[in-house]
Structures are given as structure tokens and as C-alpha cells.
Amino acid sequence: MTISSFSSPVTAKIRNLTDYHLRLLHGVVPPPSGTDIANTLKYFSQTLLGLLRDIQARPLDLLHHRAQDCDRLALFPNLDYLGLHQALVALVDVMPLIQSGTQGFGQALLNTLACLVVFLERQVIDTLPYLIASMMTAVPEPLHQQLITTLCYYILPVTVGAAVEEGEEENYATASVPAVLMMIFQYTENSAYHCELLESLMALKPDIVKDLLCVIAFGTPSSRPPAANLLFYYWPSLNPTLYDRRGIHIKFSGMPPIFI
Template identity: 50%
Template sequence: MATRAATFTAKIRNLKDYYSRMINNITPLPAGMDIANTLKYFSQTLLCVLKDVPFIPSEVYTHRLRDNVRLSMFPSLNYSGLYEGVLNIIDVVPLVQHGQHVLGESILNVLGCLAPFLEYDLLDTLPYIVASALAVFPDALQSDVVDLLCTNLLPITLGYDSINEIPNYATESTPAVLMMVFQYVSNPEHHSQVLECLMSMKKNIAKDLLSIIAFGSPVAKAPAVNLLFYYWPQLYPPAVDRRSIHYQYSSWVPVSCQREKKKCPNSGNVRAIKVCLDPSIAIECGDRPPPLHACSDCCNILQKNDGCHFLLDLVQPHENISPVCENKNCRSTNREAACTCFAKECIRFNSNHPIRYCATCHQIKHENSEGISHVYHQSLPQIWNCDADIRHYITEAIISLLKEAQPLQEKRTVEMGEERIRGPHFDDEEGDDSEQGDDRKLLSRYGIWLLLKLCPVKEDVDVIVLGRIMAMLFQWYDATAYLPDGKQQTLLSHHHKTSVT
């Protein structure tokens, strides 16, 4: 053990040396393959440590107060030093001239192996760290980053019952994780995969999306608003022709069974339905970092032979958002869907897909001692009847979307507080004739729809919020009043005549 600890520490010094040489441009610079080989040593060592631990009670992975109990079961190695060393290597990936791809793969693999050994103060930061690596990793690794987030780090940090009761770094950093995925990942399937993964484990995801729409980057804003309206379709006004919406949902591919093919009765060719967070069991079923995704047959084997009882149900893709209640026993007179539930007790009635409930069924299912802990997502409240924080995000999201109708140069001028000057030949010379400019103008429609749905006319309202929204609405009118003939002029002028007036 002493020899392994000494070697472990020496390898960490090698990582520090690689980082120092890269950051100070000391030749010869280490190749990506050299750093990757060192990281592979750590991955193999950590997997061996998990195999050597005789017994790990699964309940110590479900309660944060038992963090010390979990860590005491592992040998004393410098896990935090390895954590810091890997973070340094991520920073210098852009400086690596050869072997960036293999280095990125090794970084992701070692972080997945390291997760069970970290205290929660460090473990909770891993989803954000891995998501931020999208900015420096090769584009070919985008799928690997998303898979690590959805199959490993997010379930470990968020996948237990009390996560929504105790705010921590993992829960508070989810808007940043989402924004970086929307910003750097081009495949819309991965957008929906990460979002549905978070929706299955954390409440108030709508607020996270609103914060991205309000304060996020321009690239991340479009996926955020499209997904908000997809998963909360009641935000569309009744008169809207949904066929004019250019966004199309891209269903993500569910994870297949990860048990070794010789152990899986289905040879790993069927869809996984549960995830095992206990690394002592997961590590025995394959040479990969835990957790383990297993099919129904493998789950039965694990429960029978290994006594594994801590298995989380995997939520299948939410491909069809029903506008009405999906409860087969619903007897409500108003069957309009008002809630989407991701809890295992509810999704089992819908083939493990998220299930939509009307307001009455939602009350019956969730306003009791058993259903109160379910992870569900309700319709957004009206801006005048909600808490101050959600009101702030709704207000800023509406304003941010309405600003998209302004020409880019004019938008920058307004945001910097400078006086706007319209020349006699004002014709949007700053590139708004491009396809991107047209798409951003059309994005402002969502601001109008949020305004219509969430800001109904009332007498007793917050005058400051109302004043800000009305001021931005007048600017939206001004920016869209003289658009040239075309698709965007037809769609936006329709809101002048019907929706707003």
C-alpha cells in the first residue's frame, strides 16, 4: 500500500511538471499521448482500488451527511491532489500540439473514475468543470462530454431524493452547465439529453432556462428558449400556428446496457432501464467507471445475486409532449396538462417516459407525504402571482427576447446607454440581412408570447416591472415596424395586428 501511495504521489508530480512545462513553454513540450498515458495510470489504479474494497454499503452514496463514512472505506491516496492536477491539465489542452483528442478522452475517463473518491465539496464541482471543458476540447469529444455528464456525474451529484431540499454547488451551477452545453455543443440531441437528465433529478429547471434566456450568451439563448417552449407548450398563445415554429425536437438515443456482454443475457444490445450508483457492484460488471446502466434482466440478476437495492430508474426520452393529462384514470373536467412528473412511481405508468398530469391529478399525486418528494415541473406562474426571484427571471427573459428584434449595432448602443441616432438612410447595414440576423429577429416572437401568457392585464401590478416591460415593448414595435417584405415581416407584423393590440 505504501508503494502504491508513493507511486500515486509521484505521478501527480509528473502532472504538475507537464503543466509547468506547457504553461511556461519549456521545450520539449510534452505530447498529448505522454500526458494521456499518465492519466491512464490513475484510471487503472482507481478502478483497482474499487475492486479491492470488500464491501461498500450503497446507502452511503445517497446521503451527504455520511460523506466521511464513504471516504473512510478507501485507502489513503492523494485524491484531492489528483483532482487539482487534472484541472490544471484541462487548462493547457489548447496548448498541446499533438494528441489533443486522446488527451481529452483520458481526462474524461479519469474524472469519471475519480468521482467516487472525492468529498462532496469537490465532487459537486465536476459537472461544471466537465461542461466548461467543452470550450477547450476538440469538437469530436462533445458526445463523450455529454455522456459523462448524463451517465456519471449528474446522477452521482444530483441523483438522490433530498437534493432539491439542500442547495449546493451542484444544484446552483446547473444554469452554467446548461449554458455551456447550449453554447459549445452543436447537436440538438445532446441539448435535450442534458436537459431531460437534469429535469429528472432537479426541480425548477424552468428558472434555469429563464436565466439563460435573460443573461446567457446569444448562441445559448436560442436553444434555451426553444426547449422552454417545447417542454412547457402551454406558453404558446392559443392563436399561434405551431407549424410556423422552425424548431424540431431531436430525440436522444437512450443508453444501452453496460454490463459485459458475456454477463448480460441480452449481450448489451437492449436499452438500459436502471442505473446502479454503487461502485462496488458497478466495477464488477465492466472495466469502466461507475455508475452502471443495466437492462431489466441484468437488474434482476444484480438484485438477486449481489443484493443491490439502490437502483435508480432511468427516464426514457420525452419525445411527445402531450397537451392533455396522460393519467388513464383522470376524471377531471379540465384535462389540460399542467405538470410533468419524472418520478419513478409515476413514470412506470407511462413506459418509463415522463408523464403529464392535469392540475387535479397533480394535486392528487403530489400533495401527500409520498408524492411531495417527486421531481416534477409545473406550468410557469403569472408574473404578478409568483415569488420575487422567478418574477425577476421572467421579466429579464422577456426583455432580453424583445431586444433580439433590434439591429445588432443598435442593440449594442442601447445596452451601453448611448443615444441612438437614426440616419435618413437607415437600412440595417450592420449585417441584419443575413440569415442569422433574420433568425434572431424571429426569436423576439417568444418574448411576445411570454408577455401574453405570463403578464395578463390586472389592476394591482408591480409598476416598476410593468414599466420596464412596456418600455421594451415600444422599442420592439419600433424595431419591427419597417421591416422589408419577407417571411420575418409577415410573421412579426402578425403580432402587431392580433397578439399585442
């Protein structure tokens, strides 16, 4: 299949997403439903997966190494991946304005982001942990598990966990970890999700304890208690008094971070 046969419908569908965003933003009647937007997003996830199936190389392996980004991007046809990403970011901003079909929309949006990551440039990929964590403020509770799964097993391993070049300064993904932790701790009280996120980060970032301390020191009032609880649970030597550790019974035995 030629590039032009992909390019025209992809561009048209991106314009559809932009139109949905503007209609929601300006309150145009009738507003698009979450189901309408989800159907368009499913086109993108299916198209992106189709492109990956047609590529003989293994771009997912290259995604774990920042130094191989040029080789990875050279594998793909020249489509407007950045334009699609920008359209998705705009839709995240107007999620609270969607009146119906929110769950289907949120599910389709997470699926599309998970498919799109491999096609993006590194500086854009590094913004995805914060973007997906910010969705916790708007997605319905039944989608919390999918959001955590997407973050832990599809996004963090190729951002925070991506091998860096020697001498490289801290990137946006690692710098955003305290904010990611704070948003998850603040917008869900489920301790299993807190543990799943932290254990995934512990496997990827050796100094994650500093990020926990940052949340405890500067986070929102509702995010600080879970952060302190996890700190003393996983690093009990920081709180050696047995009396102070009473009531901390959380335990999550999750899979190591993977990227499928």
C-alpha cells in the first residue's frame, strides 16, 4: 500500500478530531459524544497497528534506546504523527466537557496513545507520562486500572526506562516523575494502584525515593499521606519504630514493567 493511500484519510481524520475539540471547547450544539470521538480514535489505533505489522524490523526494541531514535523513525512512512499527538492532547484538555460516552472515549484514547508512542520523536514521547497521568483527573473510575496499566507497562519503560547516552542531562520524562506520582496519589485512593505505579518505577529509576520525598515535601495535601505510607513500607529503615509502622498492610506483587 502506498504512502499516499494512507496520508489522505489520516489527515482527514485528524481534522475530524480537531473539529470535535473545537465543538466541545466552544459549546457548539449538538456536542460530539464520547462514542463519536472513540470511533475516530479506533481508526487511528487500527491504522498504526497495521503499519507496525507491515514493518519487518523491530521498532519496539529500538524504542528502549534513545541513541537509536533516528533508526526507529526512519522505518515509518511520512505521516502526520505529531499532528495526531497534538489533536489527542487537545482532546485530553476538554475531557470534562464530554457529556456522554466518556468511558468509551477514555478507553479509545489510551489505546491510541499506546499505539502512537513508537511513531513519535523522543522529546514528544518524554511528555507522555505526565499527559497520561493528568487524565486521572477526568476519566471515570472504571478506567483507572487501564490508565495505570498503560502508564506502567507501555509508557514508563520506554521513557523513564529508556537507556540514556553517557553525559545526557535529566530528560523531561524523569523530571516529571514526582508530578506523575502526585496526580495518581491524589486522584485515586486505591493503594493497589499506588503500589503498582511505584513498583514499576522502582524497577526503572534507582533514585525513586527522592521523587517520593519530593511529593511528601511539596505535593498536595491528599497526595502526601500515600507517599509517606509507601516510603515507610518499601524503605522501613527510614522509620524503624515498629509502633509508627502499625496499620501499613498494603502489598502489591505485580509483573515487572514490559512493553508488548
